[in-house]
Amino acid sequence: MKDHSLGEFEELVLLFVAALHDEAYGVSILENLEEKLEKKFNVSAIHVALKRMEDKGFIKSRFGGVTSDRGGRRKKFYTITALGKRVLDSQYSLRTSIYSKIPKISFG
Amino acid sequence: MKIQPPRKSLKFLRWFCSEESIEEVEGNLIEIFEKDFEKSPSIARRKFTWGVIKHFRPTFIKSFKFGQTLNQTAMLRHNLTISLRNIKRYKGSFLLNVSGLSSGLACAILIYLWVSDEMRIDRFHENDSRIYQVLKNASQGDKTIQTFEVTPSLMAQAMVEDLPEVEFAASVIRRDYGVASIQKEHLKAMPHFVNKDFFNVFSFNLIVGDKEKIFPDRNHVLLTEKMALKLFNTTKDIVGKTFEWEWWEMFNGTYTVGGIVETPPSNSTMQFDILFDHDLWRERNKNDGNWISNNANTFIVLRNGADPVAFGEKVKNYSRKKHEELYGKEGLEYEGDVIIQRYSDHYLYDKFENGVQAGGKIQYVKLFSVVGVFILIIACINFMNLATAQASRRAKEVGVKKAIGAKRLALIVQYIAESILITLISVVIAILIVYLLLPQFRTITAKELSLNPDPNLILAIAIITFVTGIVSGSYPALYLSGFNAISTLKGLLKTSWGGSWIRKGLVVFQFFLSMLLIVSVVLVYKQIQFIQTRNLGFNKDNIIRITNEGKLRKDPATFLNEVRRIPGVVYAAGMSGDLVGSHGGGGGIEWEGKDPNEGIEFSGLYAGNDLIEMLELKMAEGKPFSTVATSGVKKVIFNETAIEMMRLRDPVGKKVKMWGEEREIVGIVKDFNYESLYENVGPLFIRHEDINRSTMIKVQPGMERETLEKIEKFYKQYNNEQPFEYQFIDQDFQTLYDSENRVAILSRYFAGIAILISCLGLFGLTAFTAERRAKEIGIRKILGLGVFGIVYLLSKDFTRIVVIAIVLSIPASYYIGQRWLQAFAYHVDLQWWYFLAPAAAALVIAWLTIGVQTIKAANVNPAKTLRSE
Numbered sequence: 018m019k020d021h022s023l024g025e026f027e028e029l030v031l032l033f034v035a036a037l038h039d040e041a042y043g044v045s046i047l048e049n050l051e052e053k054l055e056k057k058f059n060v061s062a063i064h065v066a067l068k069r070m071e072d073k074g075f076i077k078s079r080f081g082g083v084t085s086d087r088g089g090r091r092k093k094f095y096t097i098t099a100l101g102k103r104v105l106d107s108q109y110s111l112r113t114s115i116y117s118k119i120p121k122i123s124f125g
Numbered sequence: 126m127k128i129q130p131p132r133k134s135l136k137f138l139r140w141f142c143s144e145e146s147i148e149e150v151e152g153n154l155i156e157i158f159e160k161d162f163e164k165s166p167s168i169a170r171r172k173f174t175w176g177v178i179k180h181f182r183p184t185f186i187k188s189f190k191f192g193q194t195l196n197q198t199a200m201l202r203h204n205l206t207i208s209l210r211n212i213k214r215y216k217g218s219f220l221l222n223v224s225g226l227s228s229g230l231a232c233a234i235l236i237y238l239w240v241s242d243e244m245r246i247d248r249f250h251e252n253d254s255r256i257y258q259v260l261k262n263a264s265q266g267d268k269t270i271q272t273f274e275v276t277p278s279l280m281a282q283a284m285v286e287d288l289p290e291v292e293f294a295a296s297v298i299r300r301d302y303g304v305a306s307i308q309k310e311h312l313k314a315m316p317h318f319v320n321k322d323f324f325n326v327f328s329f330n331l332i333v334g335d336k337e338k339i340f341p342d343r344n345h346v347l348l349t350e351k352m353a354l355k356l357f358n359t360t361k362d363i364v365g366k367t368f369e370w371e372w373w374e375m376f377n378g379t380y381t382v383g384g385i386v387e388t389p390p391s392n393s394t395m396q397f398d399i400l401f402d403h404d405l406w407r408e409r410n411k412n413d414g415n416w417i418s419n420n421a422n423t424f425i426v427l428r429n430g431a432d433p434v435a436f437g438e439k440v441k442n443y444s445r446k447k448h449e450e451l452y453g454k455e456g457l458e459y460e461g462d463v464i465i466q467r468y469s470d471h472y473l474y475d476k477f478e479n480g481v482q483a484g485g486k487i488q489y490v491k492l493f494s495v496v497g498v499f500i501l502i503i504a505c506i507n508f509m510n511l512a513t514a515q516a517s518r519r520a521k522e523v524g525v526k527k528a529i530g531a532k533r534l535a536l537i538v539q540y541i542a543e544s545i546l547i548t549l550i551s552v553v554i555a556i557l558i559v560y561l562l563l564p565q566f567r568t569i570t571a572k573e574l575s576l577n578p579d580p581n582l583i584l585a586i587a588i589i590t591f592v593t594g595i596v597s598g599s600y601p602a603l604y605l606s607g608f609n610a611i612s613t614l615k616g617l618l619k620t621s622w623g624g625s626w627i628r629k630g631l632v633v634f635q636f637f638l639s640m641l642l643i644v645s646v647v648l649v650y651k652q653i654q655f656i657q658t659r660n661l662g663f664n665k666d667n668i669i670r671i672t673n674e675g676k677l678r679k680d681p682a683t684f685l686n687e688v689r690r691i692p693g694v695v696y697a698a699g700m701s702g703d704l705v706g707s708h709g710g711g712g713g714i715e716w717e718g719k720d721p722n723e724g725i726e727f728s729g730l731y732a733g734n735d736l737i738e739m740l741e742l743k744m745a746e747g748k749p750f751s752t753v754a755t756s757g758v759k760k761v762i763f764n765e766t767a768i769e770m771m772r773l774r775d776p777v778g779k780k781v782k783m784w785g786e787e788r789e790i791v792g793i794v795k796d797f798n799y800e801s802l803y804e805n806v807g808p809l810f811i812r813h814e815d816i817n818r819s820t821m822i823k824v825q826p827g828m829e830r831e832t833l834e835k836i837e838k839f840y841k842q843y844n845n846e847q848p849f850e851y852q853f854i855d856q857d858f859q860t861l862y863d864s865e866n867r868v869a870i871l872s873r874y875f876a877g878i879a880i881l882i883s884c885l886g887l888f889g890l891t892a893f894t895a896e897r898r899a900k901e902i903g904i905r906k907i908l909g910l911g912v913f914g915i916v917y918l919l920s921k922d923f924t925r926i927v928v929i930a931i932v933l934s935i936p937a938s939y940y941i942g943q944r945w946l947q948a949f950a951y952h953v954d955l956q957w958w959y960f961l962a963p964a965a966a967a968l969v970i971a972w973l974t975i976g977v978q979t980i981k982a983a984n985v986n987p988a989k990t991l992r993s994e
Contacts, residue, residue: 043153060153061179068146068184080148086159088130090152 021073023104029054030066031105034076035097042081042092043067067095075101128166130158134174142180143187150180200535207522208543215518218511221889223551225882226597229504230548230555230589232878235566236497237585238559238574243490246392247469250328252426255292256468257433259284259423261444262480263461263726270480271726272464276444278406278413278421281320283447288440290431295319295326295424297395298406301818303372304674304847305356305399311848312355314398316372318406318421326424327395333364334384340402345383347400353385360385371674375409376401391573394472416444416451417459424468437465459726488948489868496875499638501589503879505597506631507886508544512601513628514893516608523605524613536606544598545591552590569870571863600627629926632887636930636967637937639883642876643963644938645945648953649869652946655953656862662797663740665858667829669836669851671820673699675844681816684843685733691839693825693832699733699817714810715782716771725770728799728807731814737762737794739823747777747792750813760813761788765796767808783812798951821854880967884974887923891975895919895982903987915983920975927971931964 023031033049034041046067047060070076081092097105135151142150154176161169212219250256259280261273281296298318305314323329324336331339334347353360356368367379380401389396403421407414427433445460462480475485526536560576567574576582671677677684681699688697714727734751737744747753750760761781768776776790791813796806824832837849859866895902902915910918938960946952 043149044156047153047157059179060157060176061150061182064146064150064153064180065182065184086156087152088155090148090155092152093149 021104023070023075023108024066026062027066027070028105028108030063031070031075031097031101034067034095035102035105039094039096041095070101071095074098075104128159128162130155130173131170134177138177138180141186143185146185150185154180204539204542205546207539208546211519211543212547215515217892218515218889219547221885222508222511222547223554225504225507225885226548226551226593227554227558228878229500229882230552230593231558231562232500232875233497233589234555234559234586235562236493236875237589238566238576238582239570239572240490240494240497241581241585242392242572242574243473243486246472247394249390249392250326250469252326252328253469254467255427255429255431256326257425257427257465258468258471259425259440260464260466260477261419261461262464262477263459264480270461272477272480273419273461273726274422275419276421276423276463277416277419278403279416280421280423280444281322281425284423284425284440284443285322287443288436290427290436290439291425292428293322293325293426295323296403296421297323297424298403298421299395299397300373301672303370303376305352306369306371307356309846310356312352313850314352315396316399316401317395317397318401318403320403323400326426329389329393330387332360332385332387334386339384339400340404341383343402343405343408344378344380345402346380347384347386348382349386349388349398351388352398353382370399374678376405416448417456425465433465433467440465486864489864492868493871493875496642496872496879499642500875500879500882501593502596503635503638503882503886505593506635507882507889508547508597509600510628510631510886511889511893512540512544512598513604514890516601516605517897519605520608520613523608524610527608527610528614533606537602540602540605541595541598544601545594548590548594548597552586556586570867628890629922632890632923632926633930633933635883635886636927636971637934639876639880640931640934640963640967641938641941642872642879643967644934644942644960646869646872646876647959647963648942648945648955649865649872651953651959652949653862653865653869656865656949656951661858662795663742665740665855667695667826668739668821668823668854669833670700670854670857671822671840671849671851673817673819675847677820677840677844678816681733681820685820687839687843688820688822688836691832691835693828693835695823695825696735696739697820697822698736698739699731699814699819700736700821701731701814701818702729714784716773717779717781718772725767725808727767728809730799730809730811731817732811733813733815733817736821737811739821740797742797743795745793745795747790749792753791758787758789760791762792762794762811762813763790764794764806764809764811766806767810768793770808783810788812880970884970887927887971888974888978891919891923891978895978899982899985899990902982902985903990906983906987907991912980912983916976916979919979919982920972923971923975924968927968931967935960935964 029050030046033046037045037049043060043063046063047058050056050058050063067076067078071078075098076095077098078093078095081094083089083091138151138154139147154173157176158169158173161172247253258274259276261276262270263273264270278296278298281294284291285294296319300316302313302315305312319339321339324331324339331347332350339347348356348363350360353363357363357366363382364384366382368382369378370380371377386400406420410420412418413420427436440463443463445457445462448457448460464480466474466482473485473487473490474482476483523536556576563574563576673681685697685699688694714725732750735749737749738751742749745765747762750762753760758780761783763771763776773779773790776793779790780787781790782788794811798806799809822836833851836851840849841847898919902918905915905918939955942955942959946955
């Protein structure tokens with residue numbers, strides 16, 4: 018059986034891959050994450066998450082062009098796949114459906 | 126300006142990170158670094174390094190597999206194809222390699238067969254690890270200690286009773302052959318007298334019979350299968366049948382077959398035809414049954430868990446204590462320390478010096494193992510030298526492979542695999558050679574060796590093959606794979622000075638080993654010749670020995686008188702004991718002025734009239750038996766060593782007491798060698814007896830055939846048609862040096878093969894050099910250099926190598942030779958020509974080898990070699 022599980026951090030990264038659309042690569046995801054969550058991350062965590070999700074088929078990658086920046090290394094861009102989108106959707110609907118069950122009383 | 130991330134971290138990242146991830150990881154890390162750098166260079170650097178370290182995890186690390194994208198089987202096939210093409214293309218060097226390796230391997234396999242057979246002797250017994258032989262160290266008058274195999278026949282039983290560590294103890298009495306007969310059928314047979322524990326100690330199968338009670342009564346015996354077949358033509362239903370036995374007077378009579386025992390296998394040192402009851406021996410032999418006569422070999426089985434070292438220490442004084450218990454202090458000086466030795470070790474470690482184990486046949490086992498390894502090394506060196514010398518032929522292959530991306534390790538593996546392939550081909554040929562030579566080898570070694578595929582043999586051959594393959598392939602593989610891809614492809618291969626230096630060193634080593642072997646062979650040969658032609662102090666030529674049986678035993682005097690009348694018979698005399706070892710004898714002799722605390726073990730001969738004259742022994746004082754008369758007292762003669770050790774003055778005419786009987790010394794005989802020349806002459810007495818175990822007859826030289834025919838005719842008439850069996854006593858001396866003779870023959874062959882293989886290598890190298898320098902030779906020839914000049918040019922390098930090897934080998938072989946010869950009490954002195962002659966021979970053989978090639982090269986028409994280009 019194929020592994021369709023999605024960890025919390027992976028979900029965040031996947032959300033950014035989807036949100037950044039075509040501009041998602043290691044550093045851009047990192048910067049966005051740090052900005053939104055106001056927390057420092059090491060890029061290695063993102064690399065691991067990306068690699069895992071690519072292996073699971075949630076995202077796919079392509080290489081950008083060569084520039085003189087980055088030590089001559091190309092950027093590796095990620096986009097979300099249909100499977101990735103479905104997993105993300107089901108995760109989202111699961112959460113909202115449970116969320117909607119919370120009784121409407123005040124939490125004083 | 127370009128900002129550089131920390132170099133070491135980057136290098137580390139590139140080293141571990143997989144190809145797949147490096148682009149992304151390195152790119153992102155650098156981008157972050159560049160951004161951080163503007164804020165703070167030091168933080169950026171630290172962060173970068175930290176980032177690299179965080180990536181050091183299985184997800185990003187390279188896989189360990191080499192060339193995981195390569196198709197392994199395709200690679201293997203490719204390598205095999207290349208190897209085979211090479212073999213096809215350079216048939217000459219392939220043939221040289223295979224013939225050298227296969228003869229080397231054949232030698233190694235033969236040596237393995239011999240060595241493993243030697244190592245297996247006596248190890249087939251189930252209790253092997255617990256069977257010990259009991260030996261006795263007796264100190265002699267001159268304070269040297271001699272080790273004896275014989276012990277009292279009471280020892281075995283006493284040990285079982287007294288010592289809780291001893292589980293079983295076998296007592297075995299072995300003497301000479303006797304004759305078993307049914308009606309007219311007479312058969313020579315070897316009897317052993319054994320006690321009831323015999324089958325508990327040794328694993329000889331009892332085919333018919335009761336293991337608990339092997340002898341129902343004293344007249345029952347056990348026959349071996351072989352003996353039963355010879356005597357009764359069957360092994361079925363023979364229990365209860367009887368036969369006549371003729372041996373020593375008191376044992377003659379009718380015996381009943383009580384059972385059948387498996388014939389002892391050839392790897393047993395114990396070889397018997399008939400087993401008699403030990404009790405019978407003691408009942409009939411009145412001289413035995415005490416603690417003073419040493420007649421039996423004692424073998425014990427220690428209980429599981431008993432420590433043999435502690436046990437050995439414990440029983441050291443056993444025999445002495447027992448003696449004192451039985452007889453008090455009297456004769457205690459003849460007792461000695463009891464020592465134990467593992468029974469299966471006794472065959473290989475059979476020499477004792479001064480009571481301490483001092484090697485034995487194990488030395489030959491070691492010698493040949495070393496020879497085998499030497500020969501293999503020589504063969505391996507051939508392969509290495511040819512492969513590296515011809516490296517230029519394969520340099521382009523290395524270049525192309527490296528350019529495509531072959532790693533060095535892959536190349537090393539390829540070349541080692543190639544040499545293993547060639548070794549495999551060689552081993553097949555070697556096995557064929559061994560198979561063909563085996564009958565010959567069997568006769569030389571007198572062993573029943575076979576090439577039956579038992580797992581040990583297969584494993585041994587496999588190990589020999591792979592080690593040889595890897596050793597011979599290792600240096601070429603390292604050498605070839607180290608070539609620089611670019612320079613080989615440009616055709617700029619430099620055969621480095623270092624490479625040729627190693628090659629020369631290897632040839633030196635090869636000839637060094639060959640020289641060692643040749644010098645050893647010369648020494649062994651010289652020593653054996655020396656021993657066999659040495660003046661032993663008596664004349665053993667043309668003397669036959671007949672074992673006295675039947676009527677001849679009872680009445681030898683009439684027989685001797687009659688035989689002396691036969692024309693062609695020079696002397697005839699009775700004798701007991703043996704001129705070459707197994708002398709009866711012992712201590713128990715008392716003489717005037719004897720130190721009561723000191724016992725001397727004598728060797729003894731029992732002789733009738735004329736024996737001293739027959740052997741041409743020289744008398745130092747007094748007269749031989751036949752020419753002196755003593756009034757009623759029996760006569761005895763001692764040798765010079767004995768008199769010296771006894772410290773007797775004016776011995777002739779004095780009386781000695783031998784085992785209670787008074788005898789008069791009538792003469793002193795000059796020392797002669799009655800034992801192997803390994804030993805110095807020991808004290809000896811010659812007792813005068815009229816009735817003896819054997820008859821010696823000296824035949825006129827040149828009349829041997831007709832005289833022997835007459836003796837045979839008379840013998841048969843005298844002795845009731847018993848078979849006439851005789852032996853020339855110089856044959857006994859041959860068998861005394863049997864193992865030396867075998868070693869001599871084998872080492873001669875092996876040394877020959879060693880030098881042959883070395884020359885094969887030299888031949889290959891010269892051929893190759895001549896080929897490489899063909900153009901140079903052509904030009905020199907055109908410029909007017911003669912054939913001799915060219916031969917000189919090509920051979921001077923090789924000559925230098927061989928000379929260096931010879932010079933180095935002389936001190937080494939001198940040292941080894943000196944040590945080997947010291948084992949002999951009488952040995953040849955090392956002569957300068959023992960070293961020079963082999964040296965000259967090696968040089969001449971090397972020159973011949975080189976000469977064939979160089980003369981061929983020198984005679985090539987220069988137009989041919991220079992035409993192309």
